Amino acid sequence: MAQKLAYLKETASQTAGPYVHIGLAPGAAGFDIYEQELGHDIAGPNAKGERIRIAGRVIDGMGAPIKDVLIEVWQANTDGHYAHPEGGGPVEDAFRGWGRVISDFETGEWSFETVKPGKTQGRNTAMQAPHLNLWIVARGINVGLNTRLYFSDEPEANAADPVLNLIEWEHRRATLIATRSEEGGAPLYRFDIRLQGEDETVFFDV
Amino acid sequence: MSRPADYYMRNRAIHPPAFTPDYKTSVARSPRYALISLENTVSEITGPRFGHNDIDPGDNDLLTNYVQAGESPIGERIILHGRVLDENARPVPETLVEIWQANAGGRYRHKKDTYLAPIDPNFGGCGRTLTDENGYYCFRTVKPGAYPWRNMVNNWRPAHIHLSVFGSGFVQRLITQCYFEGDPLIPICPIVQTIPDPDAIEQLTATLDLNATIPLDSIAYKFDIVLRGRRSTLFENRPEGN
Numbered sequence: 046m047a048q049k050l051a052y053l054k055e056t057a058s059q060t061a062g063p064y065v066h067i068g069l070a071p072g073a074a075g076f077d078i079y080e081q082e083l084g085h086d087i088a089g090p091n092a093k094g095e096r097i098r099i100a101g102r103v104i105d106g107m108g109a110p111i112k113d114v115l116i117e118v119w120q121a122n123t124d125g126h127y128a129h130p131e132g133g134g135p136v137e138d139a140f141r142g143w144g145r146v147i148s149d150f151e152t153g154e155w156s157f158e159t160v161k162p163g164k165t166q167g168r169n170t171a172m173q174a175p176h177l178n179l180w181i182v183a184r185g186i187n188v189g190l191n192t193r194l195y196f197s198d199e200p201e202a203n204a205a206d207p208v209l210n211l212i213e214w215e216h217r218r219a220t221l222i223a224t225r226s227e228e229g230g231a232p233l234y235r236f237d238i239r240l241q242g243e244d245e246t247v248f249f250d251v
Numbered sequence: 252m253s254r255p256a257d258y259y260m261r262n263r264a265i266h267p268p269a270f271t272p273d274y275k276t277s278v279a280r281s282p283r284y285a286l287i288s289l290e291n292t293v294s295e296i297t298g299p300r301f302g303h304n305d306i307d308p309g310d311n312d313l314l315t316n317y318v319q320a321g322e323s324p325i326g327e328r329i330i331l332h333g334r335v336l337d338e339n340a341r342p343v344p345e346t347l348v349e350i351w352q353a354n355a356g357g358r359y360r361h362k363k364d365t366y367l368a369p370i371d372p373n374f375g376g377c378g379r380t381l382t383d384e385n386g387y388y389c390f391r392t393v394k395p396g397a398y399p400w401r402n403m404v405n406n407w408r409p410a411h412i413h414l415s416v417f418g419s420g421f422v423q424r425l426i427t428q429c430y431f432e433g434d435p436l437i438p439i440c441p442i443v444q445t446i447p448d449p450d451a452i453e454q455l456t457a458t459l460d461l462n463a464t465i466p467l468d469s470i471a472y473k474f475d476i477v478l479r480g481r482r483s484t485l486f487e488n489r490p491e492g493n
């Protein structure tokens with residue numbers, strides 16, 4: 046028998062279940078325990094760049110909005126840098142780039158405010174179009190789902206984006222584009238995520 | 252600019268598939284198209300970092316973080332501890348670990364939980380901590396109770412603690428559940444059984460750790476968590492620079 050490799054195996058994922066809020070957003074579960082909950086300060090008031098709001102729903106295979114979903118967001122700042130030592134460059138103090146949002150228990154609607162990210166370095170020479178990285182967990186989701194949100198007002202950058210171009214079925218790329226509109230004079234992007242069905246959102250094995 | 256080192260491809264054979272009909276909720280919540288495989292970019296290898304100003308030192312003690320003065324929660328007092336490692340067996344330091352669980356009666360402090368077991372006025376059911384420089388973490392809590400759930404009419408969840416872990420790249424993000432050695436409900440739970448690999452289920456089962464107990468106070472369970480590992484850059488082609 047050959048030698049054994051000394052690698053460990055990744056711990057298996059399990060669903061976040063219906064009560065994920067207790068651990069990750071206890072205020073929403075109905076109680077007050079921590080001095081500060083994490084994930085509300087994706088881009089503090091002094092973060093640079095255009096302030097935007099993003100709203101949407103996560104829709105199941107029956108066409109119904111999921112009312113117990115939790116989404117985490119990871120994004121670059123307006124210069125295209127992530128708040129991380131390997132993030133491509135410095136970021137301003139007020140910028141964290143990570144947030145957490147939960148859907149409304151009655152409507153399934155979620156929304157959060159942030160700044161629009163800049164272009165980021167691709168794996169090779171091509172630049173990636175501005176995008177948010179999303180991670181979706183809920184009851185019934187066995188392994189968190191990774192997807193990306195791109196912006197409808199970036200048609201040229203999107204057309205050149207190496208990740209969007211990797212999706213063989215061109216019509217499916219549209220599932221990753223949030224639609225820009227105005228709401229009370231401020232930019233609002235709408236992004237519905239479909240877990241299943243004809244317009245199933247593209248999810249990535251990252 | 253040199254290309255950053257990739258994380259190892261996720262071994263999907265140890266994870267549950269998305270569509271697991273015995274766990275009914277997964278049926279309408281599972282994507283049906285294949286995931287699109289993405290090689291790592293800066294968006295994947297980076298991730299949020301947390302520090303001691305994000306949390307309080309007492310946040311990892313569920314025996315005291317939600318009590319009324321002079322009281323303590325009902326239940327078997329336990330220590331849940333272990334290390335967060337990567338697939339290269341290297342510790343993952345300074346990473347955020349968050350947990351949540353039912354009380355000793357199997358009831359969650361959540362406005363959507365209506366199970367008839369009582370709420371414990373001295374138990375919140377959540378905690379969080381940062382691993383130390385050796386990847387070590389520790390919580391004090393009570394052992395959660397088993398509880399029934401609506402799937403088939405008579406399904407019971409084994410005692411479990413939900414855990415959320417970050418690592419240093421967003422691709423390492425993981426939510427899982429920790430079970431307790433010897434629980435007869437583990438092999439008949441439809442959620443546990445979404446995992447196809449028996450060894451992977453073993454790895455989700457905390458072991459009684461008599462050496463870590465506090466005599467006459469708390470019993471201890473050991474639970475190590477393994478996050479995805481990362482390629483070494485030693486022999487990578489570097490077309491520009493170093």
Ligand SMILES: [Fe+3]
Nearest residue numbers: 062408411413
């Ligand atoms: Fe649970």
